[in-house]
Amino acid sequence: MAEFRPDTRPVDLSLFELFKIGPGPSSSHTIGPMAAGLDFRRRVLELPGRVLDRAAGLRAVLLGSLSATGKGHGTDRAVAAGLLGWAPETVDAPAFARLLGGDDPRAEIELSGHTLVLTPDDIEFGPLVHDHPYANTLILKLMGPQGPLFEQTYYSIGGGFIQWEGYQPPERGRPKHAYRTMAGLLGLLEGGLTLARVMLDNETAITGASERDVLAGLDRILEAMDASVTRGLETEGLLPGPIGLSRKAAGLSARSSERQARADRTLLELDAWALAAAEENAAGGVVVTAPTSGSAGVVPAVLRHLRTRRRLSRKNIRQGLLTAAAVGFLIKHNASIAGAEVGCQGEIGSASAMAAGLLCTALGRGPDTAASAAEIALEHNLGLTCDPVMGFVQIPCVERNAMAAVKACNAFLLASGGDPARQKVGFDVVVEVMLETGRDMSCNYKETSQGGLAVNLANC
Numbered sequence: 001m002a003e004f005r006p007d008t009r010p011v012d013l014s015l016f017e018l019f020k021i022g023p024g025p026s027s028s029h030t031i032g033p034m035a036a037g038l039d040f041r042r043r044v045l046e047l048p049g050r051v052l053d054r055a056a057g058l059r060a061v062l063l064g065s066l067s068a069t070g071k072g073h074g075t076d077r078a079v080a081a082g083l084l085g086w087a088p089e090t091v092d093a094p095a096f097a098r099l100l101g102g103d104d105p106r107a108e109i110e111l112s113g114h115t116l117v118l119t120p121d122d123i124e125f126g127p128l129v130h131d132h133p134y135a136n137t138l139i140l141k142l143m144g145p146q147g148p149l150f151e152q153t154y155y156s157i158g159g160g161f162i163q164w165e166g167y168q169p170p171e172r173g174r175p176k177h178a179y180r181t182m183a184g185l186l187g188l189l190e191g192g193l194t195l196a197r198v199m200l201d202n203e204t205a206i207t208g209a210s211e212r213d214v215l216a217g218l219d220r221i222l223e224a225m226d227a228s229v230t231r232g233l234e235t236e237g238l239l240p241g242p243i244g245l246s247r248k249a250a251g252l253s254a255r256s257s258e259r260q261a262r263a264d265r266t267l268l269e270l271d272a273w274a275l276a277a278a279e280e281n282a283a284g285g286v287v288v289t290a291p292t293s294g295s296a297g298v299v300p301a302v303l304r305h306l307r308t309r310r311r312l313s314r315k316n317i318r319q320g321l322l323t324a325a326a327v328g329f330l331i332k333h334n335a336s337i338a339g340a341e342v343g344c345q346g347e348i349g350s351a352s353a354m355a356a357g358l359l360c361t362a363l364g365r366g367p368d369t370a371a372s373a374a375e376i377a378l379e380h381n382l383g384l385t386c387d388p389v390m391g392f393v394q395i396p397c398v399e400r401n402a403m404a405a406v407k408a409c410n411a412f413l414l415a416s417g418g419d420p421a422r423q424k425v426g427f428d429v430v431v432e433v434m435l436e437t438g439r440d441m442s443c444n445y446k447e448t449s450q451g452g453l454a455v456n457l458a459n460c
């Protein structure tokens with residue numbers, strides 16, 4: 001497989017590409033493939049009617065990590081959902097969980113008056129190693145009686161982002177404040193701009209949305225994050241799949257209130273909130289990518305702490321979320337947020353760094369302290385492998401969210417207690433090191449379930 005390369009253009013991502021509402025358990029294996037199915041459906045509907053008249057079925061080929069762990073990650077159901085026209089942000093999570101299951105595991109896909117039937121046999125789990133430029137590759141085909149009538153190759157590049165063969169970045173507005181690195185971003189702020197202003201100006205310039213709509217969108221993201229924590233705390237029992245893993249969030253939350261020591265209480269609360277959203281994700285519930293679904297418990301846990309224990313205003317919390325986005329943008333732009341590309345350091349490590357930056361801004365620290373905290377959190381997740389047991393986003397993923405939320409708080413404390421100017425390791429360096437470490441990492445540890453816990457707990 002070709003190597004992932006950092007982008008040399010200024011950061012021009014949208015906040016709502018990074019923070020996406022959608023069903024768990026995986027942004028790259030669930031939300032991305034669903035978006036690919038939806039895009040393929042749109043393309044098929046644009047084909048001349050005479051092509052559709054000859055259509056006999058649909059076929060999907062999953063490659064790389066999508067094949068290795070696609071079953072446990074619901075990739076087959078995600079492709080079917082997209083082909084049905086279901087979008088990640090509005091999908092009915094229980095209906096999605098039932099798709100391609102039960103006594104009649106067929107999806108009937110209506111395409112301009114033609115009904116094509118998709119069954120689990122139409123989804124091929126292909127080879128792990130292939131020559132496409134991204135690990136997570138899928139090929140969707142419209143089949144005729146003799147073979148494919150039309151096909152498209154898609155790449156799920158992490159965090160629910162997709163590209164396709166021949167992809168060209170979409171035409172979009174240029175960012176008002178151009179930056180490509182944390183050093184560049186901090187340099188922009190020396191003239192008196194705030195980080196929140198840079199992020200909001202860029203969002204409106206890139207997407208054309210009004211600032212009012214952007215703020216309303218941010219509030220929807222905050223609500224969806226908090227809702228994922230609440231639903232997780234209200235649900236007990238086993239997570240789906242063969243592992244038989246019990247949900248722990250509700251029990252931990254109850255135990256936290258019994259603790260006398262304040263430090264224990266704070267830690268247990270953070271654990272419970274991170275676990276709650278991560279368990280929702282593992283169960284296929286609706287979460288927000290931050291930056292991915294597998295790591296969707298880290299930022300919401302820290303946000304709930306700020307809201308309920310620090311009683312911060314919505315304005316402070318929004319500003320914190322904008323810093324988290326800046327951190328996530330820079331990691332995605334210059335390295336990767338995909339477990340299949342760089343291991344779990346790109347997912348949980350990025351989430352922890354985002355949460356650390358968020359804490360600093362929301363609690364009134366400057367952007368250089370936020371950059372230091374993000375650096376510390378990412379540095380101490382370097383080398384973190386991705387080895388989900390039995391291909392399900394449960395072990396080690398769920399607890400890893402709790403560990404990362406706690407680590408973010410510690411990174412905030414470490415950065416706040418020091419002088420950012422004297423920090424030896426810069427954020428941009430650690431992002432580069434993360435990418436290099438990911439490149440050196442064996443493919444066994446990049447969401448393939450072929451190494452680590454996945455092989456040592458294969459029959460847990």
Ligand code: SF4
Binds near residue numbers: 295344348
């Ligand atoms: S180990 Fe980390 S990167 Fe891998 S699936 Fe779990 S959360 Fe995602």
